[in-house]
Amino acid sequence: MATLKQVAAHAEVSVQTVSNALNAPHRLRPDTLARVNRSIELLNYRPNRNARSLRTSAVELIGYCVPSWPNRTHLVMDQFLHALCAAAESTGRHILLFTAPPGVDGMPVYDDLHARRLVDGFVLSQTETRDPRHGWLKEKQIPFVSFGRVWKESTQPGPWVDVDGAAGTALAVRHLHGAGRRRIAFIGWPKTSGLAEDRRAGWRNACTALDLPTTGLTVHCAEDTLDAGAQAAAELLDGPQPPDGIVALSDVLALGALREITRRGLVPGVDVGVTGFDDSPLADVVSPGLTSLRQPMDDIAAELITILTDPPAGPTERLLLPELVVRGSSAPG
Amino acid sequence: MATLKQVAAHAEVSVQTVSNALNAPHRLRPDTLARVNRSIELLNYRPNRNARSLRTSAVELIGYCVPSWPNRTHLVMDQFLHALCAAAESTGRHILLFTAPPGVDGMPVYDDLHARRLVDGFVLSQTETRDPRHGWLKEKQIPFVSFGRVWKESTQPGPWVDVDGAAGTALAVRHLHGAGRRRIAFIGWPKTSGLAEDRRAGWRNACTALDLPTTGLTVHCAEDTLDAGAQAAAELLDGPQPPDGIVALSDVLALGALREITRRGLVPGVDVGVTGFDDSPLADVVSPGLTSLRQPMDDIAAELITILTDPPAGPTERLLLPELVVRGSSAPG
DNA sequence: TGCGGGTGTTTTAACGTTCAAACGCCCGTG
DNA sequence: CACGGGCGTTTGAACGTTAAAACACCCGCA
Numbered sequence: 091m092a093t094l095k096q097v098a099a100h101a102e103v104s105v106q107t108v109s110n111a112l113n114a115p116h117r118l119r120p121d122t123l124a125r126v127n128r129s130i131e132l133l134n135y136r137p138n139r140n141a142r143s144l145r146t147s148a149v150e151l152i153g154y155c156v157p158s159w160p161n162r163t164h165l166v167m168d169q170f171l172h173a174l175c176a177a178a179e180s181t182g183r184h185i186l187l188f189t190a191p192p193g194v195d196g197m198p199v200y201d202d203l204h205a206r207r208l209v210d211g212f213v214l215s216q217t218e219t220r221d222p223r224h225g226w227l228k229e230k231q232i233p234f235v236s237f238g239r240v241w242k243e244s245t246q247p248g249p250w251v252d253v254d255g256a257a258g259t260a261l262a263v264r265h266l267h268g269a270g271r272r273r274i275a276f277i278g279w280p281k282t283s284g285l286a287e288d289r290r291a292g293w294r295n296a297c298t299a300l301d302l303p304t305t306g307l308t309v310h311c312a313e314d315t316l317d318a319g320a321q322a323a324a325e326l327l328d329g330p331q332p333p334d335g336i337v338a339l340s341d342v343l344a345l346g347a348l349r350e351i352t353r354r355g356l357v358p359g360v361d362v363g364v365t366g367f368d369d370s371p372l373a374d375v376v377s378p379g380l381t382s383l384r385q386p387m388d389d390i391a392a393e394l395i396t397i398l399t400d401p402p403a404g405p406t407e408r409l410l411l412p413e414l415v416v417r418g419s420s421a422p423g
Numbered sequence: 424m425a426t427l428k429q430v431a432a433h434a435e436v437s438v439q440t441v442s443n444a445l446n447a448p449h450r451l452r453p454d455t456l457a458r459v460n461r462s463i464e465l466l467n468y469r470p471n472r473n474a475r476s477l478r479t480s481a482v483e484l485i486g487y488c489v490p491s492w493p494n495r496t497h498l499v500m501d502q503f504l505h506a507l508c509a510a511a512e513s514t515g516r517h518i519l520l521f522t523a524p525p526g527v528d529g530m531p532v533y534d535d536l537h538a539r540r541l542v543d544g545f546v547l548s549q550t551e552t553r554d555p556r557h558g559w560l561k562e563k564q565i566p567f568v569s570f571g572r573v574w575k576e577s578t579q580p581g582p583w584v585d586v587d588g589a590a591g592t593a594l595a596v597r598h599l600h601g602a603g604r605r606r607i608a609f610i611g612w613p614k615t616s617g618l619a620e621d622r623r624a625g626w627r628n629a630c631t632a633l634d635l636p637t638t639g640l641t642v643h644c645a646e647d648t649l650d651a652g653a654q655a656a657a658e659l660l661d662g663p664q665p666p667d668g669i670v671a672l673s674d675v676l677a678l679g680a681l682r683e684i685t686r687r688g689l690v691p692g693v694d695v696g697v698t699g700f701d702d703s704p705l706a707d708v709v710s711p712g713l714t715s716l717r718q719p720m721d722d723i724a725a726e727l728i729t730i731l732t733d734p735p736a737g738p739t740e741r742l743l744l745p746e747l748v749v750r751g752s753s754a755p756g
Numbered sequence: 757t758g759c760g761g762g763t764g765t766t767t768t769a770a771c772g773t774t775c776a777a778a779c780g781c782c783c784g785t786g
Numbered sequence: 787c788a789c790g791g792g793c794g795t796t797t798g799a800a801c802g803t804t805a806a807a808a809c810a811c812c813c814g815c816a
Contacts, residue, residue, distance in 0.1 A: 091538065093772060104796045109774060119794060136538040140476040141772030144801050149473060151519070158505045165704070168497045171489050171504075175522045184541065185520040189508045205424065205469040208517065237751070317710045342708060354686075371498070372705070375648045375675060426802060437766045442804060452764060472800030477771050 092133040096144075101129035112137060115133035122341055143207070150183045151207035151388075152398065153200070155190050157216045165341065165370035166385070170237075174213065176379040178238050204232045211398050213237065217250075217283050220228030226246050226410025233408070235398045237390060241284020250395045255285060255367075256292030257260065258383040258412035261295035262337045262365040265381070265414055269421055271335035271363050275307040275321045277347060278339040279314070286310075286339055288390020293337050307333060311343060320353075327354065327362075334362055335420075341366035341373050344380055348419060363420040367412075425466040434462035445470060453598070459697055476540070482586040483516045485731065486533070489524050490549045498674065498703035503570075506724035507546065513725075514732055518546075524726050537565045546570065550583075552617050557581050568731045568739070570723060574617020582739030584726045588618060588700075589625030591716040595670045595698040596629035598714070598747055603695050605670030608640040610655045610680060611672040616662040619643075619672055622700065626670050640666060644676060652679020653686075660687065660695075667695055668753075674699035674706050677713055679735035681752060683707070696753040700745075711751025718745050 098105045103126060110117050111126040118126070129135075143149045146258050154174065157164060175185050186209050190196030202221070203209050210233060214223055217238030224247040227234045236250040259276070265275050276293040279286035290308065297304045306329065309322035319342060327350070338344035344366030351358050358364055359378050366373060369384035393408045431438045443450050444459040451459070462468075464564060487507065508518050523529030532694045533556070535589050536542050543566060547556055550571030557580040569583040592609070599607050601619045609626040612619035623641065630637045639662065642655035654674060659666050660683070671677035672696060677699030678737035684691050691697055692711050699706060728742045 094774080105772090106774080106797080107795060108797090113774080116795070124792080134538075136535065138477070138544060138772050139479075139539045139541050140473050140482060141801090143473040144471070144477050144772080144803085145774045147473075147801075154520075156501070156504050156508050158501075164501045165498070168489070168491075168500045171520065172491045172522060175489050175520050179522060187504065187508050187518040187520060188488075189505060202469065205467075208472050208473045221768095315708045317708075320710075375650075377650045377653075390773075427804095428802080439767080439804075440765060443765090446804080450764070455764080471802050474771090475804075477773085477802080480771075528795090598807045 091138075092135040094137070094146050097126070097129050097133055098133045100133060101126045127213060131387065139420045147207070149207055149210055151186045151209045152178055152395070153186050153188055153203050153212045155196065155200075155212075155214070156187050161338070164397065165372060166368050166387070169387050170215070170391070173347035173387040174394065175304060177388070177391035177395040181292035181395060183395070185400065193218075194226060197226045200227065201230060204230075211235075213394050213398065217241075219282065227386070233398060235394050237316070238366065241288075246407070249401065251390055251408040251410065253385045253390070253412050254292075254409045255289040255297070255412075258367065258414075259289045259292035259337050259339075260296035260362065261412070262381075262383060263293055263300070263302075263335075265416065266337070266363045266365065266420060267300050267302065269335075269363055272335075273307065273331060273333040274302055274335035274337060275309070275326045276304075276337050276339075277309050277319060277326075277343050278399075280310050280312060289339050306331075314340055314342050316342060316346035316349060319343035320350040321346075323347035323350040327351070327356075336362060336364045338364065338366050339380055341370045341380060343370050344419070345372060345376060348376065348378075348380065357422075359418045359420055359422045360398060365414075365420055369415050370398075373415070381411040381417045381420035382414050383413050386410055395410055424471075424631070425468040426471070427468075429671075430459070430462050430466055430468045432551065433466060434459045461622075465593040480540070482540055482543055483521045484542045485511055485516055485728070486521055486536050486545045488518050488529065488545075488547070489520050490535075491522070492498075498705060499701050499720070503548070503721050503724070506720040510645075510724035512720070514728060516728070516732065526551075527559060530556065530559045533560065533565065534563060537563075546566075546727050546731065550574075552615065566731060568727050570727060573623075579740070582730045582734065584723055584730065584741040584743065586718045586723070586745050587625075587742045588622040588745075589628070591700065591747075592622045592625035592670050592672075593629035594745070594747050595714075596626055596633070596668075597718060598636075598749065599668035599670070599696045599698065599753060600633050600635065602668075602696055603668075604639065605635060606664060606666040607635055607668035607670060608642070608666035609637075609661045609670050610642050610644060610652060610676050613643050613645060622672050639664075647673055647675050649675060649679035649682060652676035652681040654679075656683040657682035660684070669695060669697045671697065671699050674701050674703045674713060674715055677715070677752070678705060678709060681709065681711075681713065690755075691752045692755045694701050696748075698753055704749050706748070706750065714750045714753035715748050716745040719743055 094105050094108050098108045108126055166178050178185050212234040215237040219241045221240045224240050228247040239250050239252045245420035278290050294304050311318035311322050336347050344364050347364050348358050351362050366380045366382040370384040373380035375380040397406045426440050427438050430441045441459055497703040511518050523532035545567040552574045554573045557573050561580040572583055572585045573579050596607055611623050617624050629638050644651035644655050669680050677697050680697050686697050699713050699715040702715040706713035706715040730739045
């Protein structure tokens with residue numbers, strides 16, 4: 091493996107000149123630059139990242155803790171990881187994976203990785219209500235950015251990027267309304283979840299703005315399973331005035347609702363319009379396809395990396411809009 | 424951030440002695456070791472990984488290319504990544520994620536990461552039939568290990584770990600047979616897939632061994648979707664002698680079959696027993712739960728890391744058995 | 757008393773890179 | 787012709803660690 095020294099000898103210049111050829115080519119006379127580049131090419135030289143990092147004390151690696159919540163499915167994690175990798179690579183960086191206990195118990199792991207200079211900073215995700223990691227990292231002055239807000243805190247300790255769930259569900263409501271729906275229900279999670287309340291608020295406000303009813307049209311599911319979604323749909327359809335549209339908080343709940351609708355001999359997209367959230371792979375694999383709110387993963391990842399690697403002045407809080415992907419579950423054909 | 428030098432000064436020993444305290448404590452006199460350790464503790468010293476890697480030319484990082492096949496779902500990728508991370512960490516290593524074009528086009532990326540000393544080696548997955556990456560890496564002498572065999576090659580270029588798909592489907596057949604099933608069908612993929620043919624062979628051989636029929640009991644699906652699975656099930660159930668058991672190549676196909684069975688008013692697990700493959704999160708989220716073959720991710724990951732980091736002498740090919748997770752789709756109750 | 761040998765510690769040098777300062781050269785100017 | 791200044795290049799030192807060799811010390815033994 092060729093080193094800077096060998097390239098320098100081959101090109102008959104000093105070591106520093108070769109270094110400059112790579113890091114500050116404008117400093118070299120064009121002919122020198124050409125000669126050095128030829129030697130680099132010829133010797134197939136690749137700079138040693140460790141030596142560089144040692145000198146500059148920047149490793150160009152970003153830590154990401156691979157989540158392991160056995161009780162919740164990560165159907166879009168591969169999309170997120172791919173986008174995050176790609177965004178990091180576009181700035182010459184990479185993603186380092188690690189595992190850590192959830193919550194504050196895992197913080198020593200973060201600290202250690204940073205102190206040993208394995209990573210420059212962290213991308214957090216799976217943010218929980220009152221997530222303790224933010225304050226901890228902030229206090230230790232470890233760079234980080236969060237995918238997801240810390241709910242129910244007056245001031246959020248650090249920068250974040252998130253998807254505007256309320257705007258998303260409002261989008262779904264307006265879409266269903268445009269397709270002629272007039273009683274649009276919401277299937278969500280318990281009120282303790284900030285994310286769930288956000289999405290529910292979007293649904294409620296949009297309905298109110300359109301003069302649509304909302305009372306008696308919410309069901310809170312304790313679990314994120316098909317059965318829970320199906321049961322919620324059953325509850326709604328058995329009510330005195332059954333809905334003709336359902337906005338579900340997740341794709342899994344929406345699929346459950348679809349199943350229940352089909353089981354009753356109703357046709358999804360015709361008798362009842364249904365929307366999900368996340369545009370997980372499942373949405374495209376069922377029939378009719380599930381209309382769902384796609385999180386703009388590429389934009390999210392790009393924002394995360396930008397904020398982490400060269401933090402702009404001022405508040406670093408980005409709220410991105412999800413995109414409604416329309417399929418058969420909300421519109422026939 | 425404290426350095427070795429500062430710890431040495433604090434403990435009134437030489438720098439090398441502190442290094443030894445960490446890497447070869449048996450060389451120190453117990454009282455010196457204690458003194459050094461106290462200083463390490465006191466100064467909260469953490470060794471700088473870059474300096475270490477520069478000196479030893481081992482980065483303790485393993486590259487893994489995050490797959491992006493838009494047409495196939497990665498429902499168990501998070502399980503795999505978590506297991507891989509944990510296994511790597513148990514040897515003091517970590518996983519570095521990157522993206523690369525599929526196939527041989529991506530090889531320069533692998534080469535670059537290795538040449539710049541960002542990683543020591545690679546874990547491959549998503550192995551394709553006649554995967555060209557293996558030969559390429561072998562030729563460049565870049566350490567790697569593959570999760571998945573290279574099918575249809577007389578000699579595989581490098582070490583691998585894989586799940587015995589044939590043993591898995593055989594397990595499923597024997598399970599269904601034990602529950603009284605006598606006509607067990609197989610829903611798979613096109614014959615061009617080595618993985619699919621392996622799993623089909625396991626089904627066929629197990630049926631033959633149990634004197635069960637196999638002719639006319641295979642359907643090859645072009646896609647891995649619920650619809651394809653449902654259509655395959657419909658085809659089988661419409662046949663002259665409909666099956667009472669179905670072994671599906673994937674969870675998605677199995678779920679499709681379940682849907683079709685339910686649609687016909689039949690009861691999964693009672694009228695027809697169904698099994699899937701991978702034990703993806705979906706299997707546990709539907710009702711009845713889907714009986715499925717779980718890949719032993721922790722064992723797989725441990726083997727991968729072991730083979731990569733200290734390769735045992737002799738052939739390094741590991742075939743691990745999947746585990747049948749029984750749920751309602753194959754056994755009532 | 758001197759010598760070989762083990763044990764524990766220190767010294768020296770190196771890993772491959774970049775930063776900061778120094779250097780040499782050429783050119784325009786007074 | 788001396789001088790200042792810009793440009794392109796080189797020199798020296800440092801980043802924090804570890805391998806290998808050198809060293810100091812103590813002990814047992816001749």
